[in-house]
Amino acid sequence: MSVEAKEAELLIPTPRRGRRGGKAGVMQPGWLGYTFLTIVLIIAAYPLYWTFMIASGDATTVTRRPFLTLPGPNFIENALRVIDSPTLPVSFWSATLNSIIVSGVVAASVVFFSTLAGYAFSKLRFKGKNGLLYFVIATLAVPTQLAVVPLYIVMVNLKLTGNLLAVILPAVVSAFGVFWMTQYMRQALPYELIEAARVDGASMFRTFWSIALPSARPAAAMLALFIFIQTWTNFFWPFIVLDNKSATLPVALATLSNNYFDDYSLIFAGVIISIVPLFLLFLVTGRQLVKGIMEGAVKG
């Protein structure tokens, strides 16, 4: 109870909000603002609508004009043809499952290790702390993605090519995550709680597990969400190191588009299949995503 109360108190945003809403300075939205945003949303939604239209038509829909029409009746049939296709070397079922496994495991492990490191950086005393934290932040600027050649050589030697572990292992902790959790715990976790647990005789890890980890939950959930989406949409490295059996959804989708390049209704049905899981996630968690981006931006 008291933990939550304290947490809530600390999480109340700084008074900024109070200053807003008055007449001063804040623009009142006119028809111009609404019109502009409506156009933006239409532009954002149109390619997706168009995709569904073609995915629900047949092979000729893509070249038929005019191009703003209603969806056709064939989406389920097209989707099933993609999923059950005997000629397609990848299975969308297993690709979806692979994507869930990879994104889920990576998100969980990034959150765990980042929270652990963030706790140490924000609340524990040790030599070289600041220097090490700067080092973590500096690595954000290192384009490690470019080191695909040696990483690939390593995975070949470990016989991990075509194995989901090849995608999971290099991603189990991230500099972004460590930085994010450090920033959050600095303000959200009071020292008194940690000291109280230590006085009660809890070990360092026990203190982390039962005091720090629960109090970091809101930031951890947001981090998990971002890492999940990032891992789900990732293509370059999975494309290099995975094979048809271990393909994630983007890799499977690329294979589909190379195999059926004359029937866009099938390719676009595959596109829709690959989009739907994250769309559902977005419907449930979009509000948190918006909040996370905005909070991260202020701190970062």
Place this chain on the structure above:
Amino acid sequence: MTSRTLDEREPRLIAFRNQINHWDVKLSPYLYISPFFILFAITGLFPLLYTAYVSLHKWSIIGGQGDFIGFDNFAFILGNGDFWVALRNTFSIFLLSAVPQIILAILIAAALDANLKAKTFWRMGVLLPYVVTPVAISIVFSVMFADKTGIVNTFLMNLGLDPVGWHSEPLPAHFAIALMVNFRWTGYTALIFLAAMQAIPRDYYEAAMIDGAGPVRRFFSITIPQLRPTMIFVVVTSTIGGLQIFDEPRLYDTFGRGGADGQWMTLTLFIYKLGWTDQNFGRASAVAWLLFLIIIAFAALNLILTRAIASSSTKSIKNAGKKKVSA
């Protein structure tokens, strides 16, 4: 665990427990941060150094390590026209995406910053494309921008304009690819700018209003200068990501070679071609190192330049604001 039970214990045991506790306190922090450093060493630092090592050798995907050949791979790459084309394309696509994206994102953020009805709806709406996989976006856009049958060219012809060679010509291809990047990221960037706008103290605006500045003037004289630090952040992060662009050009056609004449071949695509199509890891590593250096140099330059501009201008703005308030 009460103190009574502790007292009953053997002194030796207590000493032992103290010793354990001592090490627990000393070592735990290092233990907790170690996963990051171990992983970075294995999948970040080591591969970067190893890339340098590979780049100095003959190295094929099947045969493995060959002779040490010094900087021959670099000489080959720098003497190869494809590298320069890829470099040009990468920068062209980067500029075509970054500049319009930042401008549009600031406009969207300004619209979102007003007292809108159904705030969450609009914010979530602009963020929607972010959850679409780049691979999916690229496939869809490559069809929309098809040279002969694409709806974009149909649209242009309906307007009485000439169709554009979105795939056959470099600049239109770069434009289409930049558009895919912006489709996914503009809303995301707009939310970052929105957060920054909401952090601008509102009394700056009050002071400007008292001085008779209209909304446009307020936007350019207060909002834009105050957003400079955020712009640095956005530019630096989009440089690091943007110069490594792979997914969009790879899927802009079904061959994935960056066009028949390399119209939209980017550096990362070039690395992939050298390493996995030509099976020459030595040359692929040489390009990787060159791109690595370019990105670091570019990010550093950005940071220095924008920081110099930002610090001088925010100072003057702050001073001006103070003067206005006190006057």
